[in-house]
Amino acid sequence: xxxxxxxxxxxxxxxxxxxxxxxxxxxxxxATFGLACCAIELFEAGGxxxxxxxxxxxxASATPRQADLMIVAGRVSQKMGPVLRQIYDQMADPKWVISxxxxxxxxxxxxxxxxxxxxxxxxxxxxxxxxCPPRPEMLLDAIVKLHDKIQNMKLGxxxxxxxxxxxxxxxxxxxxxxxxTGQTGIGDQGxxxxxxxxxxxxxxxxxxxxxHGEPQRGExx
Amino acid sequence: xxxxNVTDGQPDPAAVAGEHRLSQQVERxxxxxxxxxxxxxxxxxxxxxxxxxxxxxxxxxxxxxEVADELAAGLERGGGTFPEAVSxxxxxxxxxxxxVPREHLVAVARLLRDEPSLAFEMCLGVSGVHYPWDAGRxxxxxxxxxxxxxxxxxxxxxxxxxxxxxxxxxxxxxxxCDWHERETWDFFGVVFEGHPALTxxxxxxxxxxxxxxxxxxxxxxxxxxxxxxxxxPEDRRxxx
Amino acid sequence: MTAEAEGRxxxxxxxxxxxxxAAAVETAEERLVVNMxxxxxxxxxxxxxxxTLDGETVTELRPVIGYLxxxxxKNMEFxxxxxGVTFCTRADYLAPLFNEAAYCLAVERxxxxxxxxxxxxxxxxxxxxxxxxxxxxLTAIGTFGLELGASTVFLYGMREREKVLDLFELITGLRMxxxxxxxxxVSQDLPHGALEALREFLRVMPRLLGELRALLDANPIxxxxxxxxxxxxxxxxxxxxxxxxxxxxxxxxxDLRKSQPYCGYETYEFDVPTQATSDAYGRYLVRMDEMDESxxxxxxxxxxxxxxxxxxxxxxxxxxxxxxPARLAVGPDGLGNSADHIAHIxxxxxxxxxxxxxxxxEGFRVPVGQVYTAVESPRGELGCHAVSDGGTxxxxxxxxxxxxxxxxxxxxxxxxxxxxxVISAVASLDPVLGGVDR
Numbered sequence: 001x002x003x004x005x006x007x008x009x010x011x012x013x014x015x016x017x018x019x020x021x022x023x024x025x026x027x028x029x030x031a032t033f034g035l036a037c038c039a040i041e042l043f044e045a046g047g048x049x050x051x052x053x054x055x056x057x058x059x060a061s062a063t064p065r066q067a068d069l070m071i072v073a074g075r076v077s078q079k080m081g082p083v084l085r086q087i088y089d090q091m092a093d094p095k096w097v098i099s100x101x102x103x104x105x106x107x108x109x110x111x112x113x114x115x116x117x118x119x120x121x122x123x124x125x126x127x128x129x130x131x132c133p134p135r136p137e138m139l140l141d142a143i144v145k146l147h148d149k150i151q152n153m154k155l156g157x158x159x160x161x162x163x164x165x166x167x168x169x170x171x172x173x174x175x176x177x178x179x180x181t182g183q184t185g186i187g188d189q190g191x192x193x194x195x196x197x198x199x200x201x202x203x204x205x206x207x208x209x210x211x212h213g214e215p216q217r218g219e220x221x
Numbered sequence: 222x223x224x225x226n227v228t229d230g231q232p233d234p235a236a237v238a239g240e241h242r243l244s245q246q247v248e249r250x251x252x253x254x255x256x257x258x259x260x261x262x263x264x265x266x267x268x269x270x271x272x273x274x275x276x277x278x279x280x281x282x283x284x285x286x287e288v289a290d291e292l293a294a295g296l297e298r299g300g301g302t303f304p305e306a307v308s309x310x311x312x313x314x315x316x317x318x319x320x321v322p323r324e325h326l327v328a329v330a331r332l333l334r335d336e337p338s339l340a341f342e343m344c345l346g347v348s349g350v351h352y353p354w355d356a357g358r359x360x361x362x363x364x365x366x367x368x369x370x371x372x373x374x375x376x377x378x379x380x381x382x383x384x385x386x387x388x389x390x391x392x393x394x395x396x397x398c399d400w401h402e403r404e405t406w407d408f409f410g411v412v413f414e415g416h417p418a419l420t421x422x423x424x425x426x427x428x429x430x431x432x433x434x435x436x437x438x439x440x441x442x443x444x445x446x447x448x449x450x451x452x453x454p455e456d457r458r459x460x461x
Numbered sequence: 462m463t464a465e466a467e468g469r470x471x472x473x474x475x476x477x478x479x480x481x482x483a484a485a486v487e488t489a490e491e492r493l494v495v496n497m498x499x500x501x502x503x504x505x506x507x508x509x510x511x512x513t514l515d516g517e518t519v520t521e522l523r524p525v526i527g528y529l530x531x532x533x534x535k536n537m538e539f540x541x542x543x544x545g546v547t548f549c550t551r552a553d554y555l556a557p558l559f560n561e562a563a564y565c566l567a568v569e570r571x572x573x574x575x576x577x578x579x580x581x582x583x584x585x586x587x588x589x590x591x592x593x594x595x596x597x598x599l600t601a602i603g604t605f606g607l608e609l610g611a612s613t614v615f616l617y618g619m620r621e622r623e624k625v626l627d628l629f630e631l632i633t634g635l636r637m638x639x640x641x642x643x644x645x646x647v648s649q650d651l652p653h654g655a656l657e658a659l660r661e662f663l664r665v666m667p668r669l670l671g672e673l674r675a676l677l678d679a680n681p682i683x684x685x686x687x688x689x690x691x692x693x694x695x696x697x698x699x700x701x702x703x704x705x706x707x708x709x710x711x712x713x714x715x716d717l718r719k720s721q722p723y724c725g726y727e728t729y730e731f732d733v734p735t736q737a738t739s740d741a742y743g744r745y746l747v748r749m750d751e752m753d754e755s756x757x758x759x760x761x762x763x764x765x766x767x768x769x770x771x772x773x774x775x776x777x778x779x780x781x782x783x784x785x786p787a788r789l790a791v792g793p794d795g796l797g798n799s800a801d802h803i804a805h806i807x808x809x810x811x812x813x814x815x816x817x818x819x820x821x822x823e824g825f826r827v828p829v830g831q832v833y834t835a836v837e838s839p840r841g842e843l844g845c846h847a848v849s850d851g852g853t854x855x856x857x858x859x860x861x862x863x864x865x866x867x868x869x870x871x872x873x874x875x876x877x878x879x880x881x882x883v884i885s886a887v888a889s890l891d892p893v894l895g896g897v898d899r
Contacts, residue, residue: 032500035506037554043600043603043604044622044626049623078424078428313831343699343704345702346865363831363846369713395702400866422527423530433535439532
């Protein structure tokens with residue numbers, strides 16, 4: 001893709017990462033995807049009091065081709081889902097998504113036929129921002145966290161190593177859903193599921209000694 | 222008991238009303254509405270019956286009498302009669318509702334709009350309501366009308382059975398009903414005959430079902446937390 | 462490219478511009494169908510416009526809506542009457558207090574308690590509705606400017622709007638979607654410092670609105686883009702059932718606050734501004750004048766709220782079977798039930814505890830019937846048709862949203878004009894797609 005993808009791991013790559021990260025985060029152009037009430041708070045965030053321009057983000061590009069960040073602000077209805085995906089696909093890499101508001105993050109207060117229960121069903125989300133609607137200051141906080149993420153993004157060989165590492169960590173992490181059966185494994189005694197079957201014992205060697213941070217599965221249900 | 226109803230030749234109105242009430246359909250039993258939750262209240266034998274809405278006798282009050290009279294006069298001029306075109310008049314909470322059989326809807330609406338003494342220039346849309354328990358009259362379409370000239374409001378209510386959900390379209394009389402009728406078709410399945418382009422307006426074009434009908438589920442999914450699941454709103458305990 | 466019955470369809474996916482140009486050159490067809498939206502900065506939300514263009518002239522315009530349909534009305538059938546306020550408030554999200562007011566007036570009429578809503582609650586409702594009118598019109602004018610390319614207008618509008626949102630936050634606790642107006646009254650009384658903040662607001666706003674006017678009223682570019690654009694005269698408005706500033710821009714002074722007053726509007730002194738030009742510029746002037754009138758009404762409200770109060774001056778109906786039980790107060794951990802109220806229900810009155818429990822879990826029961834109440838929202842007549850079956854939940858609530866109705870008039874306004882005028886037309890109608898789609 002570029003020079004940074006071809007460099008081997010080392011001090012040169014780290015420096016390039018820092019510079020590239022700094023450049024990317026200083027001028028993120030949001031794609032306006034304001035849908036509902038959160039869009040109004042997004043406007044306010046661009047207003048004089050909470051100023052998005054200090055981050056270099058006041059130039060919101062309506063065309064997704066020139067946008068870096070898609071802030072999904074508002075509830076996504078079933079009709080809007082394909083449009084959302086199409087806009088996301090039209091954005092060029094690197095791109096990030098903030099799901100602003102509870103409706104975008106999880107469906108919010110509208111748990112019904114018409115609303116997609118979280119845009120992470122449609123696009124991969126980097127930052128989830130709760131609130132109904134979130135204050136502009138909360139949005140700025142999410143943006144600053146995203147800037148952190150962008151600044152520290154690894155490139156090239158480092159990125160591949162990071163992906164390997166994250167994947168291993170995820171595989172070792174105890175899942176919420178019992179793999180293969182689709183049942184939730186913790187405390188699901190509501191009308192939608194019976195008590196779960198005992199867990200398969202393929203979640204790796206039990207950690208001995210110090211690491212008892214994760215709750216022991218199979219003991220709570 | 223029934224012999225007590227007749228006192229000095231006249232049936233006791235309270236007893237008659239009570240018997241009429243007992244003959245109404247049972248709407249819900251017990252204290253809690255949904256049958257899925259255990260009712261430990263001790264009110265399990267409670268039978269709540271559905272009250273019917275009787276027609277209001279004359280005089281209706283305020284400007285309603287005038288509206289009814291002018292409408293009757295207009296209908297007679299056109300060769301119809303008031304009882305034929307308006308099956309029931311209900312005055313409730315300061316608002317007039319004219320129940321119109323669907324065959325007469327367009328004629329009544331046109332009269333209400335064109336007659337200078339009535340002059341209901343604006344129709345404020347169509348609101349559909351679904352009463353699945355009212356056999357033969359499940360789908361209601363409610364049209365609020367506004368007269369700017371006389372500063373009045375009335376309401377027209379039309380019914381259609383589920384088996385034959387057709388209601389004549391008012392787009393020819395009130396063009397504003399265009400989108401409102403499309404919305405009522407979308408949400409209730411009421412087919413408005415004579416509508417220029419009756420298609421779905423809110424739901425995606427290939428959606429199946431009519432969401433705001435009572436037999437259509439809310440469609441919520443259980444909400445998952447770490448360690449618990451909360452059922453969606455329609456599965457939670459209801460109190461009515 | 463496919464050959465359809467009505468002409469050729471070009472699917473432009475990217476990196477095929479030369480093919481599109483070649484095809485356009487060889488075809489003799491002059492008409493062009495352009496899809497605008499649903500994601501587009503110049504639409505007030507997710508509105509999709511399908512334009513058939515003949516050069517620069519719009520020969521046909523079809524709005525497609527439904528991209529924000531939330532099922533609010535169906536959701537309200539599964540919540541209690543009081544919880545319904547939190548849902549309806551998100552329909553027209555730029556005028557949330559109007560949604561709440563229309564719904565609560567409907568519920569109160571069904572309950573038959575219209576005359577028992579406390580006077581102070583009514584004044585607070587009027588105060589907040591007029592503040593909301595100002596914030597809504599500021600957004601309308603701000604986004605109007607932004608869409609025409611005048612970003613300064615947008616920033617001015619947002620800056621002014623922040624002042625109104627500060628007041629909302631002070632009084633209701635939230636900047637938007639307040640759930641403040643509830644059946645029976647309002648959720649809490651004015652906090653300390655609210656009257657001073659309101660007076661300060663009234664002091665600075667006229668000058669700021671004047672600045673906004675100075676930017677636009679005589680601006681030749683603005684005039685060129687809005688004068689005689691998006692014309693819809695009185696006949697058109699009547700046929701299409703259009704209400705609000707669009708109707709008042711045709712010269713008819715129809716305003717529900719004057720003609721069919723609610724919430725005590727007949728006791729306030731204000732005028733109904735109209736213009737007679739029936740174009741986008743006229744509607745802009747109507748909105749600016751309405752903001753001035755709203756400031757007048759707010760000033761009268763502040764006087765009434767500042768007046769000497771009787772000893773018992775609640776903001777929620779006193780009927781314990783209906784009025785929301787908690788007296789809210791700000792405690793060490795935020796807003797919640799006041800300590801007095803907790804002490805009362807836990808220590809002093811079993812009946813109050815039962816009422817609190819029943820009202821919060823079950824809600825009050827509303828007698829059978831149906832009503833239609835309407836308020837004058839910034840966009841027109843916002844009506845609420847509420848049907849009750851005697852239970853604790855609404856049987857059916859339908860919000861007659863003015864934007865839904867007014868958007869039908871878009872075709873009539875924009876067809877025959879130029880593409881750029883479509884933007885002006887949409888902006889002058891000021892639709893809010895949350896209300897359109899609900």
